[in-house]
Amino acid sequence: MKKLLKISISIILILGICFLLFEISKSRNFQFFGGLVNKAETEEKVAALTFDDGPGVNTEEILDILREEDIKATFYLTGQEIEQHMDDAKRIAGEGHEIGNHSYSHTRMVLKSPSFIKDEIAKTDDLIRQTGYEGEIHFRPPYGKKLFFLPYYLSKHERKTILWNVEPESHPEIEGDANKITEHVAENIEPGSIILLHVMYESREESLKSVKKIISSLKAGLPYDYGFRIAETSEVELSVQLFFYWISCLLPHKECSRLRKAPIISCLVKLYLPFQLIRSLSSREAQAVQSGQVNYSQPALFRYHSFL
Numbered sequence: 001m002k003k004l005l006k007i008s009i010s011i012i013l014i015l016g017i018c019f020l021l022f023e024i025s026k027s028r029n030f031q032f033f034g035g036l037v038n039k040a041e042t043e044e045k046v047a048a049l050t051f052d053d054g055p056g057v058n059t060e061e062i063l064d065i066l067r068e069e070d071i072k073a074t075f076y077l078t079g080q081e082i083e084q085h086m087d088d089a090k091r092i093a094g095e096g097h098e099i100g101n102h103s104y105s106h107t108r109m110v111l112k113s114p115s116f117i118k119d120e121i122a123k124t125d126d127l128i129r130q131t132g133y134e135g136e137i138h139f140r141p142p143y144g145k146k147l148f149f150l151p152y153y154l155s156k157h158e159r160k161t162i163l164w165n166v167e168p169e170s171h172p173e174i175e176g177d178a179n180k181i182t183e184h185v186a187e188n189i190e191p192g193s194i195i196l197l198h199v200m201y202e203s204r205e206e207s208l209k210s211v212k213k214i215i216s217s218l219k220a221g222l223p224y225d226y227g228f229r230i231a232e233t234s235e236v237e238l239s240v241q242l243f244f245y246w247i248s249c250l251l252p253h254k255e256c257s258r259l260r261k262a263p264i265i266s267c268l269v270k271l272y273l274p275f276q277l278i279r280s281l282s283s284r285e286a287q288a289v290q291s292g293q294v295n296y297s298q299p300a301l302f303r304y305h306s307f308l
Contacts, residue, residue, distance in 0.1 A: 034155025038163040038190030055088035056200030074233040079104030079124035092134035100138040164196035178209035
């Protein structure tokens with residue numbers, strides 16, 4: 001009887017541990033090693049639009065949409081598909097989008113050997129460089145699954161696991177309807193959100209249709225009264241310089257200069273961040289401010305309209 005009890009307890013413990021590890025492997029906010037990002041820590045109304053898998057048959061169409069909307073996104077591509085569609089991958093890089101590593105074979109990287117993980121990541125990194133992409137290469141695990149060796153490998157190479165916090169396609173009742181996908185994103189978006197979509201294949205027609213709707217709804221500020229700026233994964237961060245740019249659009253140059261020197265400025269910045277009284281900035285605005293191209297002596301109205 002005691003032996004049977006011990007066996008039963010052992011089985012329950014083993015099953016419990018297996019269930020715990022399974023939950024950890026798919027967790028969006030925890031892993032055993034290294035950094036994990038599922039959203040940016042910012043109060044700015046900015047979101048990252050990310051696409052997994054590919055390049056595929058819809059590469060040209062999704063790039064056309066992004067160009068029309070003047071949006072930069074992040075494409076997490078697989079090495080195998082880059083090899084099959086190198087011209088499409090080069091076009092993604094050539095149009096200025098961010099490219100991330102989504103493994104070579106799109107295999108679940110749980111309980112895989114360190115050598116397998118290294119080969120999957122290194123081979124895909126090399127293929128991404130062959131596209132002409134020169135930026136930082138982020139990594140997103142297939143299916144979002146990770147456990148021991150993958151996070152450990154990434155942490156040793158000072159790379160973070162990039163996941164997401166808005167995934168409309170994970171809901172069966174939503175994924176087959178572009179309008180429902182758009183509504184889900186609008187209802188769940190928050191500052192620093194990372195949106196996950198799959199648009200590369202013919203079976204993802206509704207997801208592809210939703211992209212333009214999502215961009216329009218976020219720009220328009222629905223259901224909020226101020227819009228979101230859509231950016232690449234690595235650009236979802238706050239620049240305090242942008243605060244001064246918008247202040248310069250509202251105040252004469254002399255007052256703006258005096259404001260920059262005032263001791264109370266730190267308080268104003270802190271007030272600006274949570275309340276975000278002015279709608280978020282476009283990528284062109286951010287680039288202009290960061291590169292020093294903004295001329296504060298120009299009329300404020302001209303500076304404003306020059307970015308529209």
